[in-house]
Amino acid sequence: MKKLFSCDTPYTRGQIRDLLGGGSAQSYLPTRNGKVLCGCFDPKKNRRAPFFIDIGAGPQVKKSAQWLVDDKNIIPVFIKQASHNWRYQGEFRAAGLSYDSQYRQWEGVREIAIAVLFLEQVKGIELSDNAEIEFPGQMEGNKKLRLHYVRERKPGLAKFKKELLLKKDGCLRCEVCGLNSRDLPEEIGLACFEVHHRVPLASLEDKSFTTLEDLAILCANCHRMIHKTEPLMSVEEFGSFFWGKH
Numbered sequence: 001m002k003k004l005f006s007c008d009t010p011y012t013r014g015q016i017r018d019l020l021g022g023g024s025a026q027s028y029l030p031t032r033n034g035k036v037l038c039g040c041f042d043p044k045k046n047r048r049a050p051f052f053i054d055i056g057a058g059p060q061v062k063k064s065a066q067w068l069v070d071d072k073n074i075i076p077v078f079i080k081q082a083s084h085n086w087r088y089q090g091e092f093r094a095a096g097l098s099y100d101s102q103y104r105q106w107e108g109v110r111e112i113a114i115a116v117l118f119l120e121q122v123k124g125i126e127l128s129d130n131a132e133i134e135f136p137g138q139m140e141g142n143k144k145l146r147l148h149y150v151r152e153r154k155p156g157l158a159k160f161k162k163e164l165l166l167k168k169d170g171c172l173r174c175e176v177c178g179l180n181s182r183d184l185p186e187e188i189g190l191a192c193f194e195v196h197h198r199v200p201l202a203s204l205e206d207k208s209f210t211t212l213e214d215l216a217i218l219c220a221n222c223h224r225m226i227h228k229t230e231p232l233m234s235v236e237e238f239g240s241f242f243w244g245k246h
C-alpha cells in the first residue's frame, strides 16, 4: 500500500478528503460507494479514540461502522489536535462492533452513543491509551518486561479479546493447562482468566502496536507461573514445560 500520510504533517479535513478522493469532510467515518475511507476523530467527542470509537445514533454512521466490520478494510485514522490540524495515527481496521451497554458505561463516552467500534492498529506509530498502568516494582529496571506488562494491561483490548472468545466459543480456556470456564461456577469462573502478551520480549520494541492475535488467554495460575520463567518463555514453550515435555 502506498504511503499517503505522514505522522509529522498537520492535515485539514479538506486535504484528507482530497487525498482519499472523496467522502464528507464533516463525518467521523467518511464513506464513498459503500466503503469507509478513513476515521477522523475529535477527542472532545471520542475520548477513547483511536481504539474505541463511540458510535452515535445517526443512521448513516451506524451503517458505516457495520461496513467497516464487514469489509475488514484497512483505513487511515486521524485525531484532531486543533482546528484544521488533524494528525495521522496509522492504519487501522475494525476488530468488532458492540452494542453491549458495559462498554458505554465507561467514563467519557458521548451520551448519545449507542455502540462502540473497536479498532486495532495494523501499522503506525506507538500510541498510548488512557490506561492506568501498574506493574510490580521489581520490573522497573527491565524495560522490555515493563513494556510487556504495559501491553497486556491495556484494558480495552484485553476486555474485548475476552468478549470475542466468549461470543465465539461460549467459554474461556487457558492456553497452557486447558482449564475451562465451563467447568467453574458460572458467576465467578471468568474471574480467573487473564490476557498475556505473547510477542517475545526480544521483539517487543520493534513491534509498536498490539493486535488481538498478540494476546493469549491464560488462567491466573499459569500466567503467574509463566512470568516466573527466565528468560520469559513463549506460551508454547511453557505449555511443553508445564506438561513435562521438555
Ligand SMILES: [Zn+2]
Pocket: 174, 175, 176, 177, 178, 179, 218, 219, 220, 221, 222, 223
Ligand atoms: Zn492454566
Ligand SMILES: [Zn+2]
Pocket: 152, 195, 196, 197, 223, 227
Ligand atoms: Zn503476561
